[in-house]
Amino acid sequence: xPEIIDSNRAIPATARRRTPRPRSLxxxxxxxxxxxxxxxxxxxxxxxxxxxxxxxxxxxxxxxxDGGAGIAAFQQxxxxxxxxxxxxxxxxxxxxxGALELVGxxxxxxxxxxxxxxLDARPAIAGSVVVGxxxxxxxxxxxxxxxxxxxxxxxxxxxxxxxxxxxxVVSLVSTTGATSVVLAVSxxxxxxxxxxxxxxxxxxxxxxxYAFLPWQGRYVTVFDLQTGGEVARALLxxxxxxxxxxxxxxxxxGEAATRFDASIGLGAAGRASTARLPERELPGAPxxxxxxxxxxxxxxxxEDRARLYARPRAxxxxxxxxxxxxxxxxxxxxxxxxxxxxxxxxxxxxADFLGGAAYVxxxxxxxxxxxxxxxxAQRGALAGRASLGRPVQACVVQADGLTAAAVGxxxxxxxxxxxxxxxxxxx
Numbered sequence: 001x002p003e004i005i006d007s008n009r010a011i012p013a014t015a016r017r018r019t020p021r022p023r024s025l026x027x028x029x030x031x032x033x034x035x036x037x038x039x040x041x042x043x044x045x046x047x048x049x050x051x052x053x054x055x056x057x058x059x060x061x062x063x064x065x066d067g068g069a070g071i072a073a074f075q076q077x078x079x080x081x082x083x084x085x086x087x088x089x090x091x092x093x094x095x096x097x098g099a100l101e102l103v104g105x106x107x108x109x110x111x112x113x114x115x116x117x118x119l120d121a122r123p124a125i126a127g128s129v130v131v132g133x134x135x136x137x138x139x140x141x142x143x144x145x146x147x148x149x150x151x152x153x154x155x156x157x158x159x160x161x162x163x164x165x166x167x168x169v170v171s172l173v174s175t176t177g178a179t180s181v182v183l184a185v186s187x188x189x190x191x192x193x194x195x196x197x198x199x200x201x202x203x204x205x206x207x208x209x210y211a212f213l214p215w216q217g218r219y220v221t222v223f224d225l226q227t228g229g230e231v232a233r234a235l236l237x238x239x240x241x242x243x244x245x246x247x248x249x250x251x252x253x254g255e256a257a258t259r260f261d262a263s264i265g266l267g268a269a270g271r272a273s274t275a276r277l278p279e280r281e282l283p284g285a286p287x288x289x290x291x292x293x294x295x296x297x298x299x300x301x302x303e304d305r306a307r308l309y310a311r312p313r314a315x316x317x318x319x320x321x322x323x324x325x326x327x328x329x330x331x332x333x334x335x336x337x338x339x340x341x342x343x344x345x346x347x348x349x350x351a352d353f354l355g356g357a358a359y360v361x362x363x364x365x366x367x368x369x370x371x372x373x374x375x376x377a378q379r380g381a382l383a384g385r386a387s388l389g390r391p392v393q394a395c396v397v398q399a400d401g402l403t404a405a406a407v408g409x410x411x412x413x414x415x416x417x418x419x420x421x422x423x424x425x426x427x
Contacts, residue, residue, distance in 0.1 A: 072265030092392030113146030127163030150189025160203030202292025241292035247314030311358035345380030361404025
């Protein structure tokens, strides 16, 4: 069984920018006091307070394919729902005094922040929050400010998270690796729903009462957090282990990115709205999205230094924004045509690129020095810079509502010029 402890004893948000200490037993009364108004607020939604548990049935591999009818019908009911944009932010992991520290900076301007806490896995940015887990404590921070929103006891290791501005859904793997645990947590840190299953559940997304849970590499279950059951299931022919919100749309990702739209019922036939990158041999054999069932270490690996970054279109014909994607290989970044894979431009950084994201009109790449370079999608020109202020050993970037227009007015620091890659760089 997964190691989930004290499911509705939230640790008060008083540990901002310091290593949190275990809560005293006297705080249980405060947690019970917090539970009362939250339960009252949720009564109209029929959500079971105390953390409703669901086991098994939603992830039955013996499910009979309905030809996409169920997921298509659900999509029609879901269509038109407003999907909030997430924070545009870069978050780095740095070595602190005793515990690791997180440092974050908004990509659209704003001061950097820090937060110290042990980390057993790389933190995840989801919507407006940053989620981390270490030494039995799961926590969520405001992505723009670093303010601690909630902290609670939890075991296992972090796979990823989704957030819609009100609820955070977290995917964990048990310490034995045999069980998946999904927690739906309110902004007050209370577990609204807990799901345990032997299926390998990847990175989730959530919109309102519905969680999108990818599993077994080909299914996405739409799970009703109120009733505790599966309401629809998508079957895809491309590998899928991630669900995410981007640009006001829901996507199911893995080796490609499939948009949750009116064509989703055609997923089993391979005709959903799916954006793919062209096959091309590149140094380091980079991938677009890592498997959502993996637990990423707090320190970047060679695989993080060789990655692909692309932004699927949120509307219109399926494809890649600006018809550009980026491949990184240590300090090198190259822009490639999203239709042919042809080389469009090249850029050399000042340090190894450890993370990044594509935004409308460009790419934000985070390097080991803690610098974030904004590169123009078409020409690769350095459009601006931001800084985490310190060297980092891993970096995660989210760029949801960011646009080239928001980046453009910033001055480019003379100390960080763009450079053309030398000959013999491998591209």
